[in-house]
Amino acid sequence: MAAVLPVATFPARTPRRVLPGFGLSLGYTILYLSLIVLIPLVAIFTKTAELGWDRFVHVISSPRVVAALALSFGTAGVAALFNAFAGLLVAWVLTRYDFPARRLVDALVDLPFALPTAVAGIALTAVYAPNGPLGRLLGALGITVVYTPLGIVAALVFIGLPFVVRMVQPVLEELDREVEEAARTLGAGPRQVFARIVLPAVWPALLTGFALAFARGIGEYGSVIFIAGNMPMRSEIAPLLIVTKLEQYEYASATAIAVVMLVISFVLLLAINALQAWSQRRLSGTAR
Amino acid sequence: MSIAVEGIRKRFGDYVALDDVAFEVQTGQLAAILGPSGCGKTTLLRIIAGLETPDAGRVFLQGREATELPVARRRVGFVFQHYALFKHMTVFDNVAFGLAVRPRRDRPSRATIRAKVEELLALVQLEAEAGRRPTQLSGGQRQRVALARALAVEPEVLLLDEPFGALDTQVRQELRRWLRRLHDALHFTSLFVTHDQAEAFEVADSVLVMSRGRIEQRGTPEEVYDAPATAFVHGFVGTTLEVPAFRSGGQLAIGPLPRVADPGPDGEVRVVVRPEDLVLGGVGTGWPGRVVRVRMVGPLVHVDVALDGGTGDPLVAELPVERYRAGPVAAGDVVGVRFSRYRAYPANAHGGGGG
Numbered sequence: 001m002a003a004v005l006p007v008a009t010f011p012a013r014t015p016r017r018v019l020p021g022f023g024l025s026l027g028y029t030i031l032y033l034s035l036i037v038l039i040p041l042v043a044i045f046t047k048t049a050e051l052g053w054d055r056f057v058h059v060i061s062s063p064r065v066v067a068a069l070a071l072s073f074g075t076a077g078v079a080a081l082f083n084a085f086a087g088l089l090v091a092w093v094l095t096r097y098d099f100p101a102r103r104l105v106d107a108l109v110d111l112p113f114a115l116p117t118a119v120a121g122i123a124l125t126a127v128y129a130p131n132g133p134l135g136r137l138l139g140a141l142g143i144t145v146v147y148t149p150l151g152i153v154a155a156l157v158f159i160g161l162p163f164v165v166r167m168v169q170p171v172l173e174e175l176d177r178e179v180e181e182a183a184r185t186l187g188a189g190p191r192q193v194f195a196r197i198v199l200p201a202v203w204p205a206l207l208t209g210f211a212l213a214f215a216r217g218i219g220e221y222g223s224v225i226f227i228a229g230n231m232p233m234r235s236e237i238a239p240l241l242i243v244t245k246l247e248q249y250e251y252a253s254a255t256a257i258a259v260v261m262l263v264i265s266f267v268l269l270l271a272i273n274a275l276q277a278w279s280q281r282r283l284s285g286t287a288r
Numbered sequence: 289m290s291i292a293v294e295g296i297r298k299r300f301g302d303y304v305a306l307d308d309v310a311f312e313v314q315t316g317q318l319a320a321i322l323g324p325s326g327c328g329k330t331t332l333l334r335i336i337a338g339l340e341t342p343d344a345g346r347v348f349l350q351g352r353e354a355t356e357l358p359v360a361r362r363r364v365g366f367v368f369q370h371y372a373l374f375k376h377m378t379v380f381d382n383v384a385f386g387l388a389v390r391p392r393r394d395r396p397s398r399a400t401i402r403a404k405v406e407e408l409l410a411l412v413q414l415e416a417e418a419g420r421r422p423t424q425l426s427g428g429q430r431q432r433v434a435l436a437r438a439l440a441v442e443p444e445v446l447l448l449d450e451p452f453g454a455l456d457t458q459v460r461q462e463l464r465r466w467l468r469r470l471h472d473a474l475h476f477t478s479l480f481v482t483h484d485q486a487e488a489f490e491v492a493d494s495v496l497v498m499s500r501g502r503i504e505q506r507g508t509p510e511e512v513y514d515a516p517a518t519a520f521v522h523g524f525v526g527t528t529l530e531v532p533a534f535r536s537g538g539q540l541a542i543g544p545l546p547r548v549a550d551p552g553p554d555g556e557v558r559v560v561v562r563p564e565d566l567v568l569g570g571v572g573t574g575w576p577g578r579v580v581r582v583r584m585v586g587p588l589v590h591v592d593v594a595l596d597g598g599t600g601d602p603l604v605a606e607l608p609v610e611r612y613r614a615g616p617v618a619a620g621d622v623v624g625v626r627f628s629r630y631r632a633y634p635a636n637a638h639g640g641g642g643g
Contacts, residue, residue, distance in 0.1 A: 178372035181339050182434075184359040185366040186386035186441055196389065200376045 041262065047255040059256045064232050065241060069260060072238040073268075075149055076217030079156030084210045086157070087164025088202070094165070095172040109165045112158055117222030124155055125227045147229025152237065155223040160213030167209030171202045204276050211272040218265055290315040290445050290477035291336060296345035298331055298501075305331045306342070307501040313445075313494070318471045318478045320488035323498035324524065329481045332498075333447050336479070338362045350444050365438030365476075369450040371430040373422035379433050380418040383408055386441035408436040411470070428459040435467075439474075448480035452487065464491050485525045489513065497521045519633035522560050529566070529603045531595070533559040533632065540632060543575045543597065556635040565629040566605035568593070568617060573624035577603075579617050584609070591617060593625055 048056065059065065094106055112120065128135040128145040138145055145151045175198065183193045221239040228235040238261055245254035292312035298305045305328040313319045321329040334340040336347055338359035346355045354362055374382050381388075383405045387396055396404065409415045412432040422430055431451060438446060451467070452460040468491050471478055482488050488495045489509040496506045497520075505517035516522035533542040535557050540550035542559050550557075567574070568591060580592040580602045589612040592602040603625070617623055 176370075176372060178368045178370065179374060181359075182366065182368060182372040182437075183374070183385065183389075185337055185339070185362075185364060186389065186437065187360045188385070188389040189360060192389045196385075197374060 044255045044258050044262065047252055048259045051252045051256055055252075056256050059253045060260050064236070065238075065257055065260075067233045068236050068238040068241040069257070069264070071149060071152070071236065072218055072261070073264065075152040075156055075237070076214050076220075079153045079160055079217050080210050080214035082153070082157050083160045083164045083213045084206055087161055087209055087213075088168055088206060090161070091165045091168040091172055095169055109162050111162075112160075113162050117159065117220065118226065120158055121155055121223035121226030124151075124158060124223065128154060128227065146227055147231070147235060149228075149235055151227040151229070152224050152235065155227050156213075156217040156220055159220050159223055160217050163212035163216060164206070164209035167205045167212065168202050171205040172198075175201055204280055207272060207276045207279070211269055214272075215265060215269060218261065290317075290350060291319075291479055292348040292351075293332070293336065294346050294348075296332065296335060296347070297343045298328070298335065298340070299343060304501050306335070309345070309498075309501070309503055311496055311503060311506060312348075313477055313479055315477050316475050317493045318468065318480070318491060319494045319496065320492035321479065321481045321496045321498055322485055322488040322525070323483065325483055327498045328501040329483075329498050330449055333449050333479065333481050336445075337364050337366045337447050339366070363441070363444045365441065365443035365446040367431070367434050367438050367446070367448040367451045369453045371422070371427075371434045371454075373430055373433055373437070375422055377421075378418065379409070379414060379420050379422065379425070380405055382422065382433055383436045383440050385437060404440060405436075408440055411439075412436045426459075427455045428463055431455065431463065435470075439476075443476065446476050446478040448478065450481055450483070453482070453484075460487070467491060489525075497524060499524070516631065519558050519560060522631060522633070527563050527604075527606075529561045529563060531559050531561065531598065531603070531627075531630075533557045535632075542627070542630070543595065545575055545626070550632060552632075552634075558633045558635050559630050560633065561603075561627045561630045563590075563604055563606035565627055566593075566603065566607075567626040567628050568605060568607070568615065569624045569626060571622050571624055574626035575624065577623055577625050579619050579621045579623060581619055582617065593623065595625060 051059065090105075090109060094102060094109075125146055126132050128138070128151060130136065130139050130144070130146070135145060143150070145154055180193050180197055183197050188196065219239060221237075221243075224237055225240055228237060228240075230236050230240055238257055242254045242257050245251075245257065290313055294310040296306050296309040307328075309328075309332060321332065323329045331340060335342050336349075338347075338354070338357060342355070346353060348354060349357075349362060349364065374385065377385070384401050387401045387404065390396075395401075406415065406418070409418055412435060414429060414432055414436070417425060417429065417433075422433065425433065431454075435451075448467075452463055455463065464487055467478075480491070489512075492509065494506065495509055495512050497504045497512060499520050505512055505521045507515075512521065513525050516525060522528050531542055533540060534555060535541070535550060535552055536554045538549060538551045539547040540557060540559075541547050575595050575598075577593040577595040577598070580594050581590075582592075583590045585606075587609055588606045589609055591605045591607065591612075593605060594602040605625075
């Protein structure tokens, strides 16, 4: 169509954007990102640089730091994975079925967002403690939750659930029921409809929810320290180790651990983003 | 008989969607369910497909009872108004879906699926679009993909729910003629739902007119247009003019026109006329009236006539241009109006509006 217009007779000019304010809004975006995110992060790096490379390597390769990092990322990963399943299920129930307390349950999902994390940690500890209602039951089965990595996972599951539910729920709501019905008339069973129609549609949102829950889990502090017991090498998370270092006035060591956490988190989140982009392109095929 | 239903009832809460519906569609026929929105036609189609369960009644497909049969085993093709394509799949994968989800022992080989899909895409003239996503296609193309997808599983009956409802007028006309040709070429049994009487008349062998959860009439398009069973059908399938009339002693009096024999109970009668059945003559040849306005509308001339003693708006007569030229009239002329054809219905029956 453009070829029909006598474009060449007009003097060349920069193309006009349909949405105004691009320059201004991008400027503000960068300004805010710099003030809120980038500058504090840079401060962490500059503080760490005071250590020098050898000291840095020494700090972050100490067994206690390595154990804490492994614990933080491991528990966050397990909890996020669990939440991906549980969150999908909760979102499914909230969107697919109408039951009397649906709105109440819907509101309950957000509670972990609102509750002070310390309160969550204390509540979970009370519930899962050997003399608590759930802890007694699990104890009978030989499972100890409190003061073990399992307790950390329990806290992170609690904290991370709303991320998955709130990411997946709108996508499930938007899903056209007729599309599933079409699949049914073509001979697909309920499981095939879920695997081939529903899951591909919610997959990107599910991945995002997983990534958010995972990221939140890595940084979570308040709820974990109450239930974890914080035994070095066993149930001490990296954020707590950072606080410990700060309390010992080892600021550079603290930021060194923070730098490692930042870099690993960034790489993992980037990988999840890439997986998301890839799956959006790739996961579509069925027959081939 | 390919499709038959009997005694179908369905209610949604207090709302009665279907009230004792029964009909059948002969093998190889293309039938239309015609009715205003909310008359239950889509619910009926969904019950036949197994997407909805009736409260009572039975469904037969190919002579076998299918009331309890799950959707996936009914072997019906279903085409949705809004296409319901799988957005995350290519056109090829959409069409292949029904074959790809078969249990392994019934599933055709990959090469067979490919050949079948390519054949269907050729049939719907979308070979070039095989690798595209539904979002990259126009509405008409999407509906053709939906049709190819439904045909891929070789259904015994094809059900179409307002298949052209979301398309532009021009694409719609093109596509419905194309559907008719496809139907004639492939000889499946089809049932489609529409609220557009022109669409039903143009495409279907037989038409079922529905209103308020009941079947008002079934017949060929000619039967339904020329001899509507109820005032509702008359009003729904074409433009309808209503003139006051009453019956007494077995005689029908339409305004000041000569009485005609018309057995039936005494009282008010609804007399309805099609605009093309109005005959305008000189004064004294019929019901006197005054011409209000004359307009050329394509091949027709619309003449608005206010009848003496007539209630409401002027009647609009539609005359072919030649007939108008044989006896032209102008605004202000006094004419006599006769009805070459009319139909009389009991005054108390429901209908009229509805659409």
